[in-house]
Amino acid sequence: MTIREIGDLLDATILAGENHLDVEVKTAFSADLMSDVLAFAKPGSIMITGLTNPQIVRIASIVDNSAILIVRGKIPPAETIALAEELEIPLLSTKYILFETSGRLYASGIVGCVRKIEGPGNVVPL
Amino acid sequence: MSREYEFSFPVVGENFDDAGKASVEIKRLLKELGITGDILRRTAIATYESEVNIISYAWYGTINIRVTDDNILVNILDSGPGITDIEQAMVQGYSTANDRIREMGFGAGMGLFNIKNCSDGFEILSEPNKGTLIKILIKR
Numbered sequence: 001m002t003i004r005e006i007g008d009l010l011d012a013t014i015l016a017g018e019n020h021l022d023v024e025v026k027t028a029f030s031a032d033l034m035s036d037v038l039a040f041a042k043p044g045s046i047m048i049t050g051l052t053n054p055q056i057v058r059i060a061s062i063v064d065n066s067a068i069l070i071v072r073g074k075i076p077p078a079e080t081i082a083l084a085e086e087l088e089i090p091l092l093s094t095k096y097i098l099f100e101t102s103g104r105l106y107a108s109g110i111v112g113c114v115r116k117i118e119g120p121g122n123v124v125p126l
Numbered sequence: 127m128s129r130e131y132e133f134s135f136p137v138v139g140e141n142f143d144d145a146g147k148a149s150v151e152i153k154r155l156l157k158e159l160g161i162t163g164d165i166l167r168r169t170a171i172a173t174y175e176s177e178v179n180i181i182s183y184a185w186y187g188t189i190n191i192r193v194t195d196d197n198i199l200v201n202i203l204d205s206g207p208g209i210t211d212i213e214q215a216m217v218q219g220y221s222t223a224n225d226r227i228r229e230m231g232f233g234a235g236m237g238l239f240n241i242k243n244c245s246d247g248f249e250i251l252s253e254p255n256k257g258t259l260i261k262i263l264i265k266r
Contacts, residue, residue: 034231038171039240051231058146059231062153062170087150120218121243 001025001108003067003090006046009108010094010101012069015081017090023066027126029113030102034059040123041065042113048101052076057083057091065089071098131159131193137180139206142230145181148189149174159193161266168244169198169264175237176202176260182227183207184257200262209252216242216250 004021007014014021027045031037034055037047043064049056052074060068067090070076075093084091094101115124133155135148153170161169173189180187184206192199209215216238223233238260242248247263 032231033234033236035175035234035236035240037231038174039236039243043167049231053230054143055146055230058150059174061150062146062167062174064167120239 001105001110003046003092006067006069006105006110007092009104010069010092010096012092012094013075015076015091015093016084017067017088020067020088020090023090025066025110027113028102028105028110030098032098037063037065040114040117045113046105046110048098048105050074050098052080054080054083056080057087057089060084060089061087067092069094069101071096071101128195132191134188134190137177137187137189137204139181139183139185139187139204141181142226145178145230145232146174149177152189152191156191156193156198161193161198165198165264165266169200172241172244172262172264173200173202175241176200178227178230178232179237180204180206182223182232187257194266196266198264198266200260200264202260202262203257204259205257208254208256208258209250210254212250212252 002022025046029041030048032050041063044066046067047065048069050071070093073095152173184204187204190201218239219235221233221235227233245262246265249261252258
């Protein structure tokens with residue numbers, strides 16, 4: 001799916017990165033813990049989160065997320081939107097909750113970045 | 127011809143608003159030096175975690191990066207309370223983070239573990255009430 005299609009599926013508002021919506025996405029990582037995004041997100045994946053601070057954009061830039069999808073209808077502060085624009089990372093906001101968002105994307109063929117964490121350093125891949 | 131590049135970024139404790147700024151800049155500079163893919167990503171993740179650690183726990187610190195033909199060497203030196211029990215601090219999930227850190231989406235007890243996980247070489251030295259030095263090596 002492209003980011004544009006993901007946005008359409010979730011009735012999302014595009015807040016930044018209009019020119020980068022035709023990128024194909026295969027994986028996603030849902031978290032409100034940015035430490036876990038840094039540890040487990042894969043390059044090219046979409047970050048799904050309930051956080052709205054500018055750090056989410058910096059994290060996305062570090063781990064090479066293809067987009068950030070904010071859930072629960074939250075609209076981030078202007079600073080976050082401006083940073084996403086500057087770093088050219090699409091920023092979307094959907095009214096669906098994290099569970100619904102993840103479920104709808106999974107049902108459409110998007111999968112997690114990893115399958116499960118068995119223990120320290122023991123990540124079960126897809 | 128062998129070339130070496132060195133740059134250094136100051137990080138101020140409790141400056142939560144700017145968390146990650148130095149690491150985004152470090153990643154941009156490394157990219158300019160031709161470092162890409164997994165190596166670039168691992169280095170950037172390690173510096174980000176280190177930057178958040180300084181902001182969260184130390185008074186101030188510096189991230190030093192040295193890029194040689196073969197390696198990327200990152201030294202993170204801070205002045206701060208230090209780590210009394212390094213072995214415990216390395217355990218995944220162990221954290222002494224306060225609410226401010228957690229609100230930002232950090233303090234999950236993943237930091238040091240993740241830094242080590244991203245590195246080909248990792249060393250940590252700490253002295254209580256003085257500070258902490260983390261030395262990371264990433265092979266190019």
